[in-house]
Amino acid sequence: xxxxxxxxxxxxxxxxxxxxxxxxxxxxxxxxxxxxxxxxxxxxxxxxxxxxxxxxxxxxxxxxxxxxxxxxxxxxxxxxxxxxxxxxxxxxxxxxxxxxxxxxxxxxxxxxxxxxxxxxxxxxxxxxxxxxxxxxxxxxxxxxxxxxxxxxxxxxxxxxxxxxxxxxxxxxxxxxxxxxxxxxxxxxxxxxxxxxxxxxxxxxxxxxxxxxxxxxxxxxxxxxxxxxxxxxxxxxxxxxxxxxxxxxxxxxxxxxxxxxxxxxxxxxxxxxxxxxxxxxxxxxxxxxxxxxxxxxxxxxxxxxxxxxxxxxxxxxxxxxxxxxxxxxxxxxxxxxxxxxxxxxxxxxxxxxxxxxxxxxxxxxxxxxxxxxxxxxxxxxxxxxxxxxxxxxxxxxxxxxxxxxxxxxxxxxxxxxxxxxxxxxxxxxxxxxxxxxxxxxxxxxxxxxxxxxxxxxxxxxxxxxxxxxxxxxxxxxxxxxxxxxxxxxxxxxxxxxxxxxxxxxxxxxxxxxxxxxxxxxxxxxxxxxxx
Amino acid sequence: xxxxxxxxxxxxxxxxxxxxxxxxxxxxxxxxxxxxxxxxxxxxxxxxxxxxxxxxxxxxxxxxxxxxxxxxxxxxxxxxxxxxxxxxxxxxxxxxxxxxxxxxxxxxxxxxxxxxxxxxxxxxxxxxxxxxxxxxxxxxxxxxxxxxxxxxxxxxxxxxxxxxxxxxxxxxxxxxxxxxxxxxxxxxxxxxxxxxxxxxxxxxxxxxxxxxxxxxxxxxxxxxxxxxxxxxxxxxxxxxxxxxxxxxxxxxxxxxxxxxxxxxxxxxxxxxxxxxxxxxxxxxxxxxxxxxxxxxxxxxxxxxxxxxxxxxxxxxxxxxxxxxxxxxxxxxxxxxxxxxxxxxxxxxxxxxxxxxxxxxxxxxxxxxxxxxxxxxxxxxxxxxxxxxxxxxxxxxxxxxxxxxxxxxxxxxxxxxxxxxxxxxxxxxxxxxxxx
Numbered sequence: 001x002x003x004x005x006x007x008x009x010x011x012x013x014x015x016x017x018x019x020x021x022x023x024x025x026x027x028x029x030x031x032x033x034x035x036x037x038x039x040x041x042x043x044x045x046x047x048x049x050x051x052x053x054x055x056x057x058x059x060x061x062x063x064x065x066x067x068x069x070x071x072x073x074x075x076x077x078x079x080x081x082x083x084x085x086x087x088x089x090x091x092x093x094x095x096x097x098x099x100x101x102x103x104x105x106x107x108x109x110x111x112x113x114x115x116x117x118x119x120x121x122x123x124x125x126x127x128x129x130x131x132x133x134x135x136x137x138x139x140x141x142x143x144x145x146x147x148x149x150x151x152x153x154x155x156x157x158x159x160x161x162x163x164x165x166x167x168x169x170x171x172x173x174x175x176x177x178x179x180x181x182x183x184x185x186x187x188x189x190x191x192x193x194x195x196x197x198x199x200x201x202x203x204x205x206x207x208x209x210x211x212x213x214x215x216x217x218x219x220x221x222x223x224x225x226x227x228x229x230x231x232x233x234x235x236x237x238x239x240x241x242x243x244x245x246x247x248x249x250x251x252x253x254x255x256x257x258x259x260x261x262x263x264x265x266x267x268x269x270x271x272x273x274x275x276x277x278x279x280x281x282x283x284x285x286x287x288x289x290x291x292x293x294x295x296x297x298x299x300x301x302x303x304x305x306x307x308x309x310x311x312x313x314x315x316x317x318x319x320x321x322x323x324x325x326x327x328x329x330x331x332x333x334x335x336x337x338x339x340x341x342x343x344x345x346x347x348x349x350x351x352x353x354x355x356x357x358x359x360x361x362x363x364x365x366x367x368x369x370x371x372x373x374x375x376x377x378x379x380x381x382x383x384x385x386x387x388x389x390x391x392x393x394x395x396x397x398x399x400x401x402x403x404x405x406x407x408x409x410x411x412x413x414x415x416x417x418x419x420x421x422x423x424x425x426x427x428x429x430x431x432x433x434x435x436x437x438x439x440x441x442x443x444x445x446x447x448x449x450x451x452x453x454x455x456x457x458x459x460x461x462x463x464x465x466x467x468x469x470x471x472x473x474x475x476x477x478x479x480x481x482x483x484x485x486x487x488x489x490x491x492x493x494x495x496x497x498x499x500x501x502x503x504x505x506x507x508x509x510x511x512x513x514x515x516x517x518x519x520x521x522x523x524x525x526x527x528x529x530x
Numbered sequence: 531x532x533x534x535x536x537x538x539x540x541x542x543x544x545x546x547x548x549x550x551x552x553x554x555x556x557x558x559x560x561x562x563x564x565x566x567x568x569x570x571x572x573x574x575x576x577x578x579x580x581x582x583x584x585x586x587x588x589x590x591x592x593x594x595x596x597x598x599x600x601x602x603x604x605x606x607x608x609x610x611x612x613x614x615x616x617x618x619x620x621x622x623x624x625x626x627x628x629x630x631x632x633x634x635x636x637x638x639x640x641x642x643x644x645x646x647x648x649x650x651x652x653x654x655x656x657x658x659x660x661x662x663x664x665x666x667x668x669x670x671x672x673x674x675x676x677x678x679x680x681x682x683x684x685x686x687x688x689x690x691x692x693x694x695x696x697x698x699x700x701x702x703x704x705x706x707x708x709x710x711x712x713x714x715x716x717x718x719x720x721x722x723x724x725x726x727x728x729x730x731x732x733x734x735x736x737x738x739x740x741x742x743x744x745x746x747x748x749x750x751x752x753x754x755x756x757x758x759x760x761x762x763x764x765x766x767x768x769x770x771x772x773x774x775x776x777x778x779x780x781x782x783x784x785x786x787x788x789x790x791x792x793x794x795x796x797x798x799x800x801x802x803x804x805x806x807x808x809x810x811x812x813x814x815x816x817x818x819x820x821x822x823x824x825x826x827x828x829x830x831x832x833x834x835x836x837x838x839x840x841x842x843x844x845x846x847x848x849x850x851x852x853x854x855x856x857x858x859x860x861x862x863x864x865x866x867x868x869x870x871x872x873x874x875x876x877x878x879x880x881x882x883x884x885x886x887x888x889x890x891x892x893x894x895x896x897x898x899x900x901x902x903x904x905x906x907x908x909x910x911x912x913x914x915x916x917x918x919x920x921x922x923x924x925x926x927x928x929x930x931x932x933x934x935x936x937x938x939x940x941x942x943x944x945x946x947x948x949x950x951x952x953x954x955x956x957x958x959x960x961x962x963x964x965x
Contacts (some may be wrong), residue, residue, distance in 0.1 A: 014779040014803060023618045026710050027808065027815040048551060055822065062622055062818040078549035081647075085597050088646055089545055107624050169557055170830075170840060188855060227749075336911060341752050349751040350797045430862070473563045480562035484553040487601035488830040491594070495822030499854045502819065507715060508857040520830050521564050521840045523717070523850045524862040 022340050025063050028328045033506035038110075039064045040505045045139035045151065046072035046097065048251050048447065049485035051084045052167040053140045054100050055494025058086065060501060061104050061111045062261055068104070069114040069134075071127055077430035092428075124150065133158045136501055141166040142483065143446045150446075155179065161504050167490040169481025170520035171436045171474070174497050175530065176504070176512060180308060182398040183316050185387055186508045189394040195391065196336045197401075200249055201293045208354055210235035213348070220272040229344040229352055230281040234289060237263055239280075250290060258287040277307065278343040291331040299397045301363075303327075305397060315380045317387075319388045322370035328361070334363030334389035368498070411530060412438070412462045419470065425442045431450040433517040433526040435474035438465055448483035477521070489520045496525075547649065554603055559838055569838030577609035578603075581836045584670040585609040586659055586686060588635040590816050591676025591708050593625045594825030596639055599674075600647040602833045608670070610662075611636040616777070620817040621713065659686055660955075673830055673834065675707045676821075678814065680735055681720045681893055681953050683707060687720065687728035688873045688956040694723040704844075706831050708824040710781065710817045713854035715824035718865070719831050719843035722874065726848060726865040729873035753793055753800035757809045762789035776811050785810060823852060878946055878959035883936060884945075885964045889917060890932040896949065904958065906949045911939075911947045919952070936962070 019026065042065060044053045050072060052320060057068050066509075073511040074080075074089040076099055084100070092098040097115035105113035116127045128150060137151055137160055155162040159179035166173055198206070213228060214236040228236075241250055241259055244500075250259040259282055267279035303324045307317055327333055337360025339353045368385045371377040388395070406414075415432035422429040442457035443449045449457075454475040459466035496516060515530045536865055548555070558578075585595050588611035599607055613635050615626045616961070625642040626635070640652035644914045650826050655662075659682060667673070667689055677683055687705060695701040705720040707728065718726045744860060745751070746758045765774060786806040794803045807813065812942050827850060834842035843849075851861040870879040882890055889909070896904045908918045918930050931939060941947075943964040948957050 014745075015784055017617065019618050019804075023621075023804070023807075024813070024816040025621055026804070027813065030625075030819060036900045054802035057622065059819040059822050062620075064621070078545050079552040081545055082550040082603075083601065085601055085646060089648060092545070106627075108620075108954075109628075115697055169562075190855075193612045261558075264943075273641055344749070344750045346751055346796045346798075417592060427864070459802050476563040480557075480560050482556055482560070484556050486554065486557060486830075488598055491598055491826035492823050492830065495819045495824075495826065496854070496858060498822070499858075502817075503854075509854070512857045516858050521834075522862060523827060523830070523843065523847070523860075525858055525860040527857055 003388070009391065012337075014064055022064060028029065029502070029506045029508050033508050034064065036506045037367060037502065040135040041067040041069070041382075042501065043127075043134040043137045044068065044070045044072075045137065045147065046070055046100075046105055047074075047140055047449055048076060048098075048142050048483060049083050049167075049487045049490075050080065050140070051487060052165050052172070052490035052493050052497075053138055054086050054104070054498045055491050056085055056165070056501070057100075057104055058497055059498030061107050061113075064108060064110055064251070065505075066100070067112040067114065068070070069116060069127075070097040070101050071116040071124070072100075073117060078382050083485055084488070085487070091196050128154050134160055136161040136163065137507060138165060138187070138497065139164045140164075140286055141440075142447055143445065145445055151433050153453065161501075162497050164334065165493055167441060167485045167493050168443070168478055168483060169486060171478060171481065171495040171518065172487055172489050172520070173333070173437050173440055173517045174500070174516060175495060175515040176500055177514065178399040178511075180399070181305065181322075182504075183302060184396050184398065184507055184510060185316070185391050187391065187394045187396055188478060188509050190461065195289065195338065195340045197231050197234070197265065197289045198293065198332070198335060198363075199231065199238060199289050200291065201332050202235060202361055207235065209352065209355060211239075222268060225268060226271065226273075226276045226278060227343060227345050227348070227477060228278055229348060230278055230285055230342045231352065233263070233278060233282040234285065236502055237266070238290070247269060251292065256286055256290055257292070281342055288328075295327060295333070296393050298394070299333075300393060302395055302397050311518070314376065315384055316388075318371050319367065320386055321374065322367045322385075326367055333392045334382065335359045336360070336390050336393070338390075361386075386391060396510055406529070408438075408530060409464060410461050411528060413478070414527075416464065416468060430522075430524065430526075431470060433519050433524075434528065435465070435468070435471035436478075436519055437515065437517045438462060438471060439474040439478040443478065443483065446483070450477040453512060454479055461518075486520075489518070492520065493518060545648070546642045551603055557837055562840065564840045566841070573836055574627045578837050579605070581672065582606045582670050583608070584667070584673045585676070586673065587676040587680070588613055588625075588639040588654075589613065589673050589676060589678065590622045590818075590821040591825045591828075592635070593623045593639055593831055594821050595674055595676050595708075596625070596643045596652065598829035599827055599832065600643050600650040600652075602829060604819065604832075604836070605649065606651055608653045608655065609636045609640055610657060610659055611639075612656055619901065622816055622821055624818065642725070645687065659689075664689065668701070669828055669866055670703055671878060672832055673703055673705050674832060675705065676825060676828075677707075677709070680732075681879060683728050684873075685954055687722070688954055689876050690720075690722040691727060692956070704835060706828045708828040710816060710824050711743075712817070715820050715830065715852045716850060717827040717852075718849040719835075720848070723843055724867075725845060726787075726867040727871060727874045730868040730871045731849075731865055732903060733900040737898060737903060740898075750792065750796055750798060753798055753805055754809050755787040756793040756796070756798060756801055757785065758804050759792055760785045760806075761810050764788045764792075765898075768871075781811070782807050819883070820852075820854065823854075827852070872958035872960070878961045880963045881947075881960040883965050884964050885937045885941075886935050888933055888935055889939060892936065893917065893932070902949075902958070904949060904953075905952065906951045908952050909949050911941060911945060911949055916947070 022034060042060060046053045074096040075095050076087055078093055080087050086100045086103040101113035101115040139151060151162060162177045164175045210232045213232050250256045263283050267276050269275055287388045302320050315498055334357060337357050339356045362388045367389055368382050371380045371385060378479055412434055416433040419432050422431050438458045439454050465471045500511050503509045512527050513529055515528050517526050561567060581604060583599060585592055585607060588609050588947050613720055614632055615630045616630055621625055625639045630638045634656040636654035636656050640654040644650060644652050675683060690703050690705050693701055702721060709715055740754060741758060771781055775781050785802050789806055792802045798952050802904050831842045834840055847862050847864050848863045849863055853859045869875050870877045871877055893907050896902045896907050906919060909916045915928050917928045941962060945961060945962045948959050950957050
């Protein structure tokens with residue numbers, strides 16, 4: 001008989017041209033992330049040497065951000081051509097905003113680039129008053145106090161993430177201010193962290209499955225015995241363990257080690273291979289999988305969070321409340337539904353996989369029912385509930401308003417104390433980069449500043465830092481830079497800021513909370529919450 | 531070096547070179563608290579003007595590197611890349627446009643940067659790195675790599691170690707190497723024969739464990755197993771096209787349909803066109819922003835090294851790891867030179883072996899051991915050829931040895947063996963350690 005499949009010509013399931021162009025990034029943030037990027041509109045408020053912001057935009061135009069606007073009153077000078085790649089000789093004397101916008105949009109015809117000012121008369125207020133709000137705003141220092149205040153007002157009015165960046169010589173920093181609590185569901189944890197096999201909290205169907213497979217355990221032939229899935233082995237030997245340990249599971253390190261020894265001893269070695277791969281998988285999985293169900297501290301923080309008036313994203317909080325209720329009721333989180341690959345026969349593995357999937361769907365349905373019964377929960381999307389349940393253990397809250405930010409003085413104090421320890425410990429403990437931040441922010445509103453200006457500004461704002469050797473050196477280095485951008489430093493920072501904006505816009509991966517300081521002399525970064 | 535010969539045909543008023551490089555010259559001419567005062571004399575200043583740099587790779591990192599070097603006022607740059615431009619490059623390789631698809635990367639990239647930044651000379655080589663001799667590499671003061679293949683990195687690394695001669699500082703060509711994967715990457719500097727080299731660091735890039743053939747052939751559980759089955763088994767059996775071209779949508783579609791059908795038979799979900807392509811080509815996700823970070827970190831080291839404006843990676847720290855998945859994390863450290871590195875040290879490296887294993891098994895293990903990763907090894911012991919892949923006569927002569935055990939071949943505990951692989955222009959020395 002001729003297979004029907006063979007007769008019909010294969011459908012060309014090939015990707016579209018756009019999917020091919022974006023293939024390497026769709027593998028990171030999928031179609032959902034891409035569509036978020038494509039609906040975003042970024043405002044860059046540019047100043048000074050003006051390169052770091054433009055480098056950031058380059059890294060957003062390439063992956064296909066929807067729109068960007070550059071606000072910059074500067075005219076292109078000779079010096080611009082020595083630091084900014086998105087200008088050429090023909091740009092001299094013209095609007096820097098316009099020239100950069102034009103050479104940037106050349107990188108990706110799908111992106112719309114705007115600039116300000118278009119006419120001499122249009123004011124900065126008018127730009128901010130445009131009917132369609134910006135998705136995020138990036139400004140580079142130096143910036144006037146007045147303009148910064150306007151941006152801050154805008155950001156709080158429209159709940160807009162506001163990012164500051166400064167690049168000077170070999171140093172730089174950027175700071176992300178999010179409008180409120182920022183929960184991320186799709187955090188993309190490392191593969192190794194994902195498995196949640198629930199061997200210490202199995203549900204009845206899973207227990208039955210394991211018992212059935214191990215019913216005539218000793219009479220199984222070598223092939224069958226060597227293909228019992230590692231999960232089944234763990235469940236079986238745990239049951240055996242409990243019989244001889246008053247019903248208790250091996251939880252302590254000592255017990256787990258003994259349990260593991262038992263598994264090792266139970267492996268058949270008189271077969272052709274001289275061992276069994278499935279047992280090896282079980283042995284090496286003991287420490288990781290034999291874990292009582294626990295509530296990760298990151299999710300506990302979500303559960304305990306007191307929502308503020310400024311916090312958006314209400315469906316997230318409804319689902320969180322429902323999952324919290326689920327956890328209170330069952331003592332476990334919803335099953336995530338994933339099953340890692342393990343040595344097993346195909347059909348057995350698929351059946352086992354379906355058990356996990358079915359249970360995950362069932363748990364998600366229970367959560368959804370709770371959500372729907374809540375005020376305002378009628379319209380919550382079931383797909384959002386499923387995503388929450390699948391990722392529950394890795395959900396993270398950034399910028400929770402109840403995590404009171406420490407003052408700059410307090411953080412500096414702590415960093416200086418750490419440095420005293422670092423001096424003793426040696427190179428394994430790097431010195432704090434707080435001095436770079438203090439020196440750079442002393443020039444936020446200035447084109448350049450002398451060493452003395454920077455030092456006295458630091459002494460005024462953070463007296464404890466005054467006179468400290470490492471901070472004096474940072475001030476000297478910032479003074480040396482004289483407000484000048486080096487292309488490489490700006491390109492590093494432009495890459496990092498773009499990564500962060502992508503994370504914020506796609507709500508995938510975990511953004512910095514909230515300041516990243518870059519030291520291009522030592523080639524390293526430090527993240528601080530300031 | 532004359533700038534005038536490359537003057538632009540621009541209608542605007544001529545650009546004053548001192549004014550153009552005002553910012554960069556300010557940093558060079560103003561020593562800071564971390565600048566070595568001895569490094570700021572006129573000789574050092576002139577050295578930078580004559581600095582010749584080789585860039586290997588004109589892809590995701592390479593495009594960024596060329597831009598950054600030009601914007602750091604390096605004047606004489608060569609770039610090697612044999613690849614042509616594919617549409618999937620356009621989301622990050624920003625010197626290329628849709629109309630450039632099919633053209634040589636090195637050529638298009640060089641032309642673009644020279645047009646944009648007047649005064650820089652970039653010589654493009656649409657070739658493989660193996661096509662050049664040692665004298666070609668000797669003309670540079672510095673080599674920067676933006677590659678996706680470990681093999682090419684190992685080749686240039688061993689070449690630069692070969693060039694390095696004791697007592698001749700000009701023969702030491704620092705190697706700056708960048709690599710990225712998704713939101714992560716690394717930048718490192720090698721001072722050949724002085725500091726930890728790419729080969730010393732090989733075990734940091736362990737190959738991914740391969741799926742056992744029996745899983746692929748008879749007990750698939752994952753969509754990838756079905757794709758591998760279509761790729762390694764079904765394709766060979768049916769030979770639907772004379773030669774598999776992993777970039778030909780028709781070929782990929784054939785594999786995808788085969789894999790999908792097999793997955794269906796086993797009740798496995800998740801075979802897609804994209805996964806098929808990703809699995810057979812081992813596609814690594816790549817984005818503009820990560821390339822920007824790593825390339826600029828590399829070029830920052832190059833600029834520091836060439837201008838001595840502050841200290842660069844070298845004898846102390848030489849490696850920066852970057853991760854942007856979960857917040858931002860960098861780890862900057864000193865990767866220590868390995869005293870038994872087969873490339874940059876004289877000591878041979880111990881190799882744990884089972885004396886009852888066959889020579890074939892030993893050779894196969896060299897491919898997967900993280901510290902060896904030799905896919906086509908030939909092996910000799912004290913002047914005796916145990917197995918040689920070429921010439922054909924010798925291959926035929928030594929082939930029967932493959933099935934013999936190490937003991938049968940008369941090899942002893944503590945025996946020196948040397949291994950060669952046509953992918954590398956160096957010899958790997960090992961000492962057998964019987965377990």
